[in-house]
Amino acid sequence: DGGITQSPKYLFRKEGQNVTLSCEQNLNHDAMYWYRQDPGQGLRLIYYSQIVNDFQKGDIAEGYSVSREKKESFPLTVTSAQKNPTAFYLCASSGVGSSYEQYFGPGTRLTVT
């Protein structure tokens, strides 16, 4: 069953704790992305990676970190430096080259209290 998996679906953390969100894909896509979605707003790009061991900051990278050690995996760490971390986090992937189509995972809803 091909696709993008994100875990967990719901995540609760205390303020001041770092938390890592998982994203795995078996679509053999080279590019992976992390977006944040807040109520009433569109998706905002946090980080993206076009190839293994390389990634770039998006529009709202402050307080977040990523790694891309494997093609299939692109974990996102929400650090204690992120001032307002409660949000819905979406991971996506796409092929590189002629394929623009970007596919999304089911999302992780993070609540920090």
Place this chain on the structure above:
Amino acid sequence: QQQVKQSPQSLIVQKGGISIINCAYENTAFDYFPWYQQFPGKGPALLIAIRPDVSEKKEGRFTISFNKSAKQFSLHIMDSQPGDSATYFCAASPAMGTGRRALTFGSGTRLQVQP
């Protein structure tokens, strides 16, 4: 220049009617324009997409109209059904080698189709 402006914010349509959602962009390097459909608590799903070399693309009840000179594109949902009730996002991405290869999203339109 990275912005994509989407309107309306919300839309109520009667069953069988036409739903129209509009988007406008500034960045002339954009050359791929997808629309996504998102149900509550789910990830967005790719619905339909267009490139600037055509002015219209139709897939079933969904049609994208594209106006390159005005830098605008729109989604038309014909014969709207209650099952179409969702949030719709337009997006845009530049061509290879001309900028950041990631989608820039509009703010979304919440569509409600009344039975």
